[in-house]
Amino acid sequence: MSSLSLLGRTFVADSQLHRMNSSVKLLAAIALMVIVLLSQHPLILLFMTILTLLLIKLSKLPFSLVLKSVRPILFIIIFAFIIHGLSGQGETIASFWIFRISLEGIVTGALTALRITLLVINTSLFLTLTTPPTALADGVERLLSPLRHLRFPVNEFAMMMSIALRFVPTLLEEANKLMKAQSSRGASYDTGGLIKKVRGLVSILVPLFISSFRRAEDLAVAMEARCYQGEAGRTRRSGRKLTWREYSLLALIVILLLLVAVVQPRLPQIIWF
Amino acid sequence: MARGNPKTERDRLLTLVQGAVLAAIYLVATFLTSAISFGMVQFRISEALAALAILFPGAPAGLFVGCLLANLLNPASLGIVDILGGSIATGVAALLTYRLGRSYRRSLQKYYQSREAADRPAMIARLIPLASPVIINALVVGIYLPFIIQGTEPTLPVVLLSMLSIFISQAIAVYALGLPLLLALERTPAAQQAVKHEE
Numbered sequence: 001m002s003s004l005s006l007l008g009r010t011f012v013a014d015s016q017l018h019r020m021n022s023s024v025k026l027l028a029a030i031a032l033m034v035i036v037l038l039s040q041h042p043l044i045l046l047f048m049t050i051l052t053l054l055l056i057k058l059s060k061l062p063f064s065l066v067l068k069s070v071r072p073i074l075f076i077i078i079f080a081f082i083i084h085g086l087s088g089q090g091e092t093i094a095s096f097w098i099f100r101i102s103l104e105g106i107v108t109g110a111l112t113a114l115r116i117t118l119l120v121i122n123t124s125l126f127l128t129l130t131t132p133p134t135a136l137a138d139g140v141e142r143l144l145s146p147l148r149h150l151r152f153p154v155n156e157f158a159m160m161m162s163i164a165l166r167f168v169p170t171l172l173e174e175a176n177k178l179m180k181a182q183s184s185r186g187a188s189y190d191t192g193g194l195i196k197k198v199r200g201l202v203s204i205l206v207p208l209f210i211s212s213f214r215r216a217e218d219l220a221v222a223m224e225a226r227c228y229q230g231e232a233g234r235t236r237r238s239g240r241k242l243t244w245r246e247y248s249l250l251a252l253i254v255i256l257l258l259l260v261a262v263v264q265p266r267l268p269q270i271i272w273f
Numbered sequence: 274m275a276r277g278n279p280k281t282e283r284d285r286l287l288t289l290v291q292g293a294v295l296a297a298i299y300l301v302a303t304f305l306t307s308a309i310s311f312g313m314v315q316f317r318i319s320e321a322l323a324a325l326a327i328l329f330p331g332a333p334a335g336l337f338v339g340c341l342l343a344n345l346l347n348p349a350s351l352g353i354v355d356i357l358g359g360s361i362a363t364g365v366a367a368l369l370t371y372r373l374g375r376s377y378r379r380s381l382q383k384y385y386q387s388r389e390a391a392d393r394p395a396m397i398a399r400l401i402p403l404a405s406p407v408i409i410n411a412l413v414v415g416i417y418l419p420f421i422i423q424g425t426e427p428t429l430p431v432v433l434l435s436m437l438s439i440f441i442s443q444a445i446a447v448y449a450l451g452l453p454l455l456l457a458l459e460r461t462p463a464a465q466q467a468v469k470h471e472e
Binding site for chain 2: 127128133136140156157159160161163164165166167168171172175201202205206208209210212213214215216217219220221223224228229
């Protein structure tokens with residue numbers, strides 16, 4: 001179950017990045033994704049790399065921890081590199097069978113790999129690593145709140161999100177218990193073919209569903225008893241205002257957007273070969 | 274359990290909380306199998322839950338939230354298109370499944386009252402609504418994934434291949450895992466509760 005540590009693996013530290021408003025962070029993460037994807041010029045990518053390193057420093061997270069977030073996507077990065085490397089654009093320097101390796105392909109591949117790496121690091125830096133999941137749900141609610149005018153039940157979605165996040169540890173514990181209980185009755189989860197494994201999964205999922213639906217019913221009764229009526233009359237414990245931190249991040253985002261949209265096309269093309 | 278029971282506040286809350294529980298299960302199942310849940314060739318076992326949208330009214334919203342959270346908390350996030358696109362595809366597919374499943378729920382309700390095997394919904398009534406998560410995800414996710422992952426414009430065969438791979442993995446998740454789950458859950462009180470208001 002070690003992969004689950006990925007989930008909401010917020011690293012607690014007291015940094016400017018941690019203290020930032022979650023909806024601004026969410027917005028910044030989305031903007032940074034767009035900016036990184038738009039960065040094509042090597043100089044801009046170099047600048048983004050330095051900026052990302054600075055952000056990591058600012059977040060006070062251990063560098064190795066941040067790098068770990070790349071691991072699940074390592075395959076994709078290598079795949080992208082190989083695809084570009086073998087694409088055969090430009091002058092061929094080596095060839096075998098139907099593949100032609102070119103210098104240009106290798107450079108494009110390396111740049112693409114760098115772009116994906118930056119994308120992943122920036123997102124996990126802003127979202128998973130420095131923002132607790134509940135704060136994230138809060139941020140999503142605030143960002144979606146304009147949709148209220150379209151009669152989109154924003155509050156109920158946010159409530160659903162918070163309850164879902166709250167249920168995750170409970171579910172894990174329950175699943176663990178069920179696995180042990182079924183194993184003691186002779187079920188096995190690691191042996192046999194795919195079909196047998198899927199059957200084993202069903203033998204956990206069904207009782208898991210039944211027990212969690214029972215829990216859901218209890219929770220609904222409890223919410224009704226406490227007069228939960230959705231949005232009406234609900235107040236917030238933390239209604240943090242935006243401070244210089246958020247404004248400076250937003251300013252940085254605007255500058256970066258200008259950089260990739262206005263400055264990038266005017267930069268001289270680098271001729272590699 | 275008479276037909277047309279008025280919906281109470283509790284039923285409304287139950288729909289909300291059931292949706293949340295489904296979202297949580299989706300999230301946990303996705304992360305337990307995270308090695309194969311994300312990426313170009315993905316096999317999301319959690320998509321089996323899409324089959325339950327035929328039965329539970331809270332499922333479409335819950336699956337949307339679950340998928341949104343899973344993609345958002347994915348440490349190797351693929352960007353806004355994947356976060357929103359994937360969850361909207363899952364949510365819309367689930368909504369369609371729920372809409373298409375009306376006759377199924379009605380006959381299930383009849384079956385709960387009579388308890389006669391002849392009244393059990395026909396298998397085809399389950400199979401057709403369950404096709405929507407397979408088709409919609411293959412169309413939406415299958416098309417945008419190569420664009421995000423490869424960056425530059427992928428060729429047509431790559432896009433078609435990616436659609437096919439999502440189609441196959443969704444079909445396995447929904448029909449091989451989701452359907453047995455649905456059949457098992459039909460025997461539970463939660464299912465009876467869910468079809469109570471169907472008319």
